[in-house]
Amino acid sequence: MSGNGDPQRFLVLGGRGFIGSHLVDALLTRGHYVRCFDRPHVSPLAADHLSNPNFLLHEGDFTSEADIEAALEGCDICFHLVSTTLPNSSNIDPVFDVESNLKGSVRLLTHAVRAGVKKIIFISSGGTVYGIPQEIPIKETHPTNPICSYGITKLATEKYLGLFRELHGIECVVLRLANPFGERQRIQASQGAVAVFLGKVLRGEAIEIWGDGSVVRDYIYVADVVDAMMRSITYSGEEYVFNIGSGRGISLNQVLDSIENTTGCAARRRYLPGRSFDVPASVLNIDRAARLLNWTPKTDFDQGLDKFALWLRKQLEHSGV
Ligand SMILES: NC(=O)c1ccc[n+]([C@@H]2O[C@H](COP(=O)([O-])OP(=O)(O)OC[C@H]3O[C@@H](n4cnc5c(N)ncnc54)[C@H](O)[C@@H]3O)[C@@H](O)[C@H]2O)c1
Known part of the structure; x- marks a missing residue:
C-alpha cells in the first residue's frame, strides 16, 4: 500500500x-x-x-x-x-x-x-x-x-x-x-548451487564440485x-x-552437509580442479539495509532449505522424476 x-x-x-x-x-x-x-x-x-x-x-x-x-x-x-x-x-x-x-x-x-x-x-x-x-x-x-x-x-x-x-x-x-534460494528456483539452471545440488541429491545424481568445496558464499x-x-x-x-x-558465509561443503541432513539422502560428491574465476569467499555486509530499510533476514539457511526441499520433493514426485 x-x-x-x-x-x-x-x-x-x-x-x-x-x-x-x-x-x-x-x-x-x-x-x-x-x-x-x-x-x-x-x-x-x-x-x-x-x-x-x-x-x-x-x-x-x-x-x-x-x-x-x-x-x-x-x-x-x-x-x-x-x-x-x-x-x-x-x-x-x-x-x-x-x-x-x-x-x-x-x-x-x-x-x-x-x-x-x-x-x-x-x-x-x-x-x-x-x-x-x-x-x-x-x-x-x-x-x-x-x-x-x-x-x-x-x-x-x-x-x-x-x-x-x-x-x-x-x-x-x-x-x-x-x-x-528457495521454492520455484530452477534445478536445471547453471546458476544457484543450492537448487542444483538439492535437485541432484534428491534424484541420486553425482555432484561435481570445482575445487575442494571450501568456497564460501552468502545464501539468502x-x-x-x-x-x-x-x-x-x-x-x-x-x-x-x-x-x-x-551476512553469513557458508561453504559448498556445508551446503551439501545441510542438504544431507534435510533430505536424509547422501550427496555423491566428485571434486574437480578449482576454477580461477571462483573467488574464495563472498559475503555481504547488510548493516545498511538493517539501518535504513529496517530489514533483516528472518529465515536461517537450514529453515529455508527445509521448505525448499519439501516443495522440490513434491515437484519431482508430481513430474515422476
Ligand atoms: N537468481 C540469482 O542467483 C540472482 C542473484 C543475484 C541477482 N539476480 C537478479 O535477479 C533478477 C531475477 O532473477 P531470477 O533468479 O528470478 O531469474 P529468472 O530467470 O527466474 O527470472 C527472470 C525473468 O526474466 C524474463 N526475461 C528474460 N529475458 C527477457 C526478455 N528479453 N524479455 C522479457 N522477459 C525476459 C525471464 O523469462 C524470466 O521469467 C535478475 O535480474 C537477476 O540478474 C539473481
Missing part, C-alpha cells in the same frame, strides 16, 4: 521468474494492481495469478522499445528483474549483454520518465558488482571491479538509475542480491529477498544502494 493505504499500480519486469513470481504473490496479497511483464509462453512457476482481478499478464520482449513503452503506461512503480544473461556465460558475448541488458535498461528509464513512473526498484548482484573482495563482509562502499560482463552491466544500470534520479527526479532503489532465502523488495516501496532516503544477503 502507499503511505495513505491506497493500492498502487506495479509493473514487474520478469514477473514469471523465480524471484519475480514470489514478488507478484506478495504485491497481490497486499491488494495492489500488478502488471506482470515477461516473454511470451513462459509457463507460470506456481498457481497462476490470472484468476486474480488485480493481475494482468503483459507479454513482450524487454529489448523491444514498443513493448516496454506499452507496459509502463499507467504504472506507479516498476520492479526491474529482467536479465538476459548469467554471470558465468556473460563474458562469451559482452556485446549482447550491453545491447540487451544495458541498452534495454536505459531505454526503460527514458520511457519510465515519460510515462510518469514514480520509482524504479532494480535487482542488481552483490556477487558480481564488487569483483574480487578486498574485505569480508563486503560493504556497499567496497570498490567495484566486476570480473564478468554481467556485473559491469548491472553496475552501469545502477549508475544510470542514479543519473536519472538527479536529472529527472525519478526515485530509485538498487538491491544487490547475494545468492537467493527468497521470502527474505521479497521482504526487502516490499520495504523498498516506501523507502525514500538519500542512499539508494543496498546489499541484500544473510
Whole structure:
C-alpha cells in the first residue's frame, strides 16, 4: 500500500521468474494492481495469478522499445528483474549483454520518465558488482571491479538509475542480491548451487564440485529477498544502494552437509580442479539495509532449505522424476 493505504499500480519486469513470481504473490496479497511483464509462453512457476482481478499478464520482449513503452503506461512503480544473461556465460558475448541488458535498461528509464513512473526498484548482484573482495563482509562502499560482463552491466544500470534520479527526479532503489534460494528456483539452471545440488541429491545424481568445496558464499532465502523488495516501496532516503544477503558465509561443503541432513539422502560428491574465476569467499555486509530499510533476514539457511526441499520433493514426485 502507499503511505495513505491506497493500492498502487506495479509493473514487474520478469514477473514469471523465480524471484519475480514470489514478488507478484506478495504485491497481490497486499491488494495492489500488478502488471506482470515477461516473454511470451513462459509457463507460470506456481498457481497462476490470472484468476486474480488485480493481475494482468503483459507479454513482450524487454529489448523491444514498443513493448516496454506499452507496459509502463499507467504504472506507479516498476520492479526491474529482467536479465538476459548469467554471470558465468556473460563474458562469451559482452556485446549482447550491453545491447540487451544495458541498452534495454536505459531505454526503460527514458520511457519510465515519460510515462510518469514514480520509482524504479532494480535487482542488481552483490556477487558480481564488487569483483574480487578486498574485505569480508563486503560493504556497499567496497570498490567495484566486476570480473564478468554481467556485473559491469548491472553496475552501469545502477549508475544510470542514479543519473536519472538527479536529472529527472525519478526515485530509485538498487538491491544487490547475494545468492537467493528457495521454492520455484530452477534445478536445471547453471546458476544457484543450492537448487542444483538439492535437485541432484534428491534424484541420486553425482555432484561435481570445482575445487575442494571450501568456497564460501552468502545464501539468502527468497521470502527474505521479497521482504526487502516490499520495504523498498516506501523507502525514500538519500542512499539508494543496498546489499541484500544473510551476512553469513557458508561453504559448498556445508551446503551439501545441510542438504544431507534435510533430505536424509547422501550427496555423491566428485571434486574437480578449482576454477580461477571462483573467488574464495563472498559475503555481504547488510548493516545498511538493517539501518535504513529496517530489514533483516528472518529465515536461517537450514529453515529455508527445509521448505525448499519439501516443495522440490513434491515437484519431482508430481513430474515422476
Ligand atoms: N537468481 C540469482 O542467483 C540472482 C542473484 C543475484 C541477482 N539476480 C537478479 O535477479 C533478477 C531475477 O532473477 P531470477 O533468479 O528470478 O531469474 P529468472 O530467470 O527466474 O527470472 C527472470 C525473468 O526474466 C524474463 N526475461 C528474460 N529475458 C527477457 C526478455 N528479453 N524479455 C522479457 N522477459 C525476459 C525471464 O523469462 C524470466 O521469467 C535478475 O535480474 C537477476 O540478474 C539473481
